[in-house]
Amino acid sequence: MEALIGLACMLPFILLSIAGTVFWIWMLVDCLTKEPSEGNDKIIWVLVIVFLQIIGAAVYYFVRRPERISQTGQ
Template sequence: MILGMVGPWQILLILILGVFGLILPLIALIDILRNDFKGNNDKIIWVLVVLFFNIIGSILYFAMGRKQRV
């Protein structure tokens, strides 16, 4: 059995990473959609980055994209 080899710490780690992987992009998308950006296509580009590169795209948005807001 594969589940017999998974301990409680591994399950906790999987749950934390799963929640982190769902909530961070959701927060980033809400922030992108609620704000205006300097360029015409910046909002579309950031939405696509966050959708295609979930966690990494969200981190990139919070590191670089928030500076481009109006």
């Protein structure tokens, strides 16, 4: 019974970790496939996403992605 309660307490953290990983991979793939290759922008954004993990992915999602979509339509 105690193991079941422990699992129930850990479940939200496990689901949050999985969601964070999926979001990180989604932003990395989005950057690699849709970011224009002008200058070093693509390389810099990939490095930001890889080294800052979920924070870098969130920065890319909220800062760069809307700007890219308005410029290129992708």
